[in-house]
Each structure stands twice: as structure tokens, then as C-alpha cells.
Amino acid sequence: MSSAWQAEWRRGAGRLLRSGLRTAASLHPTALRHRLETRKRLRGARPPQARAEALSEAIQWLYRSLDAGPSSGSRCFRVSGGWSACYPEVTGYNLYTLFDHHRATGSRESFERALRMADWLVTVQLASGAYQGGYVDQPPEPTVFNTAQVLQGLVRAYRETLGGAYLSAARRAADWLVAVQDSDGAWRRFCYLGEFRVTDTRVAYPLLEAWKATGEESYRAAAYRSLRLVAKMQHANGWFPQCDNSVELVSQPNTHTIAYTVEGLLESGLLLGDEDLVSAARLCADAMLRRFEIDGSLRGRYDEGWRPTVSWKCLTGCAQTAKNWIRLYEHNRLPYYLNAALKMNDYLCACQDVGTAASGRRGAIPGSEPISGGYQPLSFPSWATKYFCDSLMEEARALASISGAADERSAGGTGGRAS
Numbered sequence: 001m002s003s004a005w006q007a008e009w010r011r012g013a014g015r016l017l018r019s020g021l022r023t024a025a026s027l028h029p030t031a032l033r034h035r036l037e038t039r040k041r042l043r044g045a046r047p048p049q050a051r052a053e054a055l056s057e058a059i060q061w062l063y064r065s066l067d068a069g070p071s072s073g074s075r076c077f078r079v080s081g082g083w084s085a086c087y088p089e090v091t092g093y094n095l096y097t098l099f100d101h102h103r104a105t106g107s108r109e110s111f112e113r114a115l116r117m118a119d120w121l122v123t124v125q126l127a128s129g130a131y132q133g134g135y136v137d138q139p140p141e142p143t144v145f146n147t148a149q150v151l152q153g154l155v156r157a158y159r160e161t162l163g164g165a166y167l168s169a170a171r172r173a174a175d176w177l178v179a180v181q182d183s184d185g186a187w188r189r190f191c192y193l194g195e196f197r198v199t200d201t202r203v204a205y206p207l208l209e210a211w212k213a214t215g216e217e218s219y220r221a222a223a224y225r226s227l228r229l230v231a232k233m234q235h236a237n238g239w240f241p242q243c244d245n246s247v248e249l250v251s252q253p254n255t256h257t258i259a260y261t262v263e264g265l266l267e268s269g270l271l272l273g274d275e276d277l278v279s280a281a282r283l284c285a286d287a288m289l290r291r292f293e294i295d296g297s298l299r300g301r302y303d304e305g306w307r308p309t310v311s312w313k314c315l316t317g318c319a320q321t322a323k324n325w326i327r328l329y330e331h332n333r334l335p336y337y338l339n340a341a342l343k344m345n346d347y348l349c350a351c352q353d354v355g356t357a358a359s360g361r362r363g364a365i366p367g368s369e370p371i372s373g374g375y376q377p378l379s380f381p382s383w384a385t386k387y388f389c390d391s392l393m394e395e396a397r398a399l400a401s402i403s404g405a406a407d408e409r410s411a412g413g414t415g416g417r418a419s
Helices: 003-026 029-042 051-067 088-105 108-123 144-161 164-179 198-214 217-233 255-272 275-295 315-332 335-351 382-418
Strands: none
Touching (some): 051 088, 051 108, 051 335, 051 382, 088 108, 088 144, 108 144, 108 164, 144 164, 164 198, 198 217, 198 255, 217 255, 217 275, 255 275, 255 315, 275 315, 275 335, 315 335, 335 382
16 A cells, blocks of 8 residues: 555545534534524624623633633633633733733733733743643643744733743743744744644744844844745745645645734734735735635635635634734725724624523634534634634724724814814
8 A cells, every 4th residue: 555545545534534523513402502593693683792792701701711720721612521621822822812901991800810821821831941732631742833822921921010930931932932943944843743834923923022022133033034934935826835733634724824824924024014024914814805705704724726625614713814904904004904804703793602601602702603613613712712802802993093083183174174
């Protein structure tokens, strides 16, 4: 049996297994009820909640994900298994969201919870300075991507408090990331599945935030090497190769990992004032916007021609993409980005169940729509709800800036007429 035939057999078996699991998941009673209620909201039979309520319910769910065990780390909820163990990676960027919520609303609870999350992260750092991949009930293997997401949270905690423990932990994490990077800018060691992925733009972005906080030039240089490598790999239509957290589906990446790549390029470009990086992000974001306009939604996976390969939607990727569009709108003031994001957030609000009393589901965003879809089936990953909160808060800032500008023009015009 040839190795090529064996590989194709494994891919075929994997497809059959995933298809069977999705079919079984779709028949779960909770999945059936959730899909029915979501369809009613999507069809307008039950209008989705207002934005302020949606954000409040989502934040409350993030709080509950912290309270579901003795440690102050973020957890996910699984319909068939309940709350997961703590997840260091996700805790790193979830605390960033809670700090943003404090800034937006004045919520002292969000601020204090974010600090407790940062304190917990300091205690679970590995001796090397790295952070483990996966949940804390799994073997503590140092992982590049996960370390970077924790790094971002530690830097934010330092910026909010000037706490030396956060800065020390952040430096150790950033130093490790620099040390294990290859000379061409790729991270090939200590990676998920042992494979380089273009989603490492989301490693570069936290490194740049560490550079801003510390002035350490090696962090900026490492980040820039990674960003330039990924930008050179981009296809002319905006699509990226090596952009999925799998081996067999890398030719049809998930919108979650596509949006990660865009976010890393965009936020890094904005931090550096590098319009080439922003343009690379925009090229991909524009292709996703066109698909959204054509299909009325974003599917879960796209091939190199931007053709959807699945019917289900990855709600994490939808929320990330909405946020990316708003950030592009804030950068260039082209209204179609904000318009698309508003429509996407309407859709996400319809996918959020605030009518259930179930603490693990109320206010959360599921991995997929339908909930039995191919991304995190029958699960409510906390990063989906995190990005939903981010998108709603980014939307509110953008709309407030429009209102403020309109008020200034009105005041200016009135003053002119009075004179």
C-alpha cells in the first residue's frame, strides 16, 4: 500500500467519521431545540435582543465560565459534558475583552475579574516562559500560538495596573517566542500538529504589543519577520494557504482561522503604521465581504477560489470578521465595512439564546450554526462569545464616533449661521 494511498484513505475515513458525528450531534435533543429557536429568531418570528442586552448577557456568560470551577481561568461549555477545564490561551485574550468592557461601561466587576484571570495565568506559566496548548487537564506541552495569546493578556494587565509580576511573565513569554522562531520568520517548533500556519500573524500581533510596552526591539523584529513571510504567501484574490488548524482540510480553511490571520495583519499594520500589512488584511477581508453579500452569510470553510465547501457557519469566524470589518471602517471610513458588520452582528444576536435558563448556554454563542455544524459541534467555546463581545463593543464605538462627528458638524453649522 503506497503512502499516498494510505494518506487518501485516512482522509476519506476522517471525512466519514466527521460526517457521522455531525449527523449524531444534529439529533441530540438540545441541538434540535436550539436549532428550532434560532431559526425562529433568524426568520423574525422572535426578534433578537437589543445590542446592550446582547452584550450584557454575553459578559455574564463569560463571568459564569470563570465561576464554574475553583480557578479563575476561562472555560467552555459542552452540551454533553458540561463545563470544561480551564484554558490558558483563551483566558489570555478573554481578560483583554473584560478590560475593554470595563473601559466601555465602567464595570468594576469586569476589571477585577480580568485581574484575577491575569493572576491565575502567572501561576500556570511553564519554567521556559511558555504556556501550554489546550486545557489544563491535558499534558503541559509548550505551544507557540497559545503562549502568544496569553502574552497579550499579560501585557494588557500590565498596562492597566503597571504590575511588575505581569510584565515579568510577559517578558519571559515573549523571550521564549523569539528564541524558538526560525530565521525566516516562521514558527515550526512547538506548534499545533507540528505545522507552520499563517495564523501566526496572531502571534506577531501580541509580540508587537509587548514591544510597545517594553521597547524591546527583538520583539518587533521577530513579529515583522513573521508578518512579511505571511504577506508574501497571500494569493492575488486574498486567500491564504496554510491557514487551517488541521492537515486534511488545509485546502479549505475555516473562517475562524482566516479571520485570525486577517486580524493579526490588520492590528499589526495599524500598530506599525504599515499600510502594506493593512492592505494584505483588507484584500482578504474584502473577499469575505463579497461572499457575505452574495450568500447573505459566511459559510464555515472556503477553498482557494473563495467557494464555500460546507453549508454550516462558524460563528466564531463570523464575529471575528465583523470586528475586522469595523476596524477597517475606523481606519478608512468606507461605510460598506460598517454596514456589513451591522448585518453580521444582527445575525449573531439571532444566534444568541437569552431565553433559556440553562447557565451554560444562556447568552453564549455556539461554535456553529446549526449547533451541530462542523466547528465545535454541540459546544459553546468561550472564544466565540469573546469575539461576539468584541464586535458589539467595536460597533458601539464606531457608531458613537459617527454620532459625535454629526453633532460637531451640526454645532459648527449652527454657529456659522448665527454669525
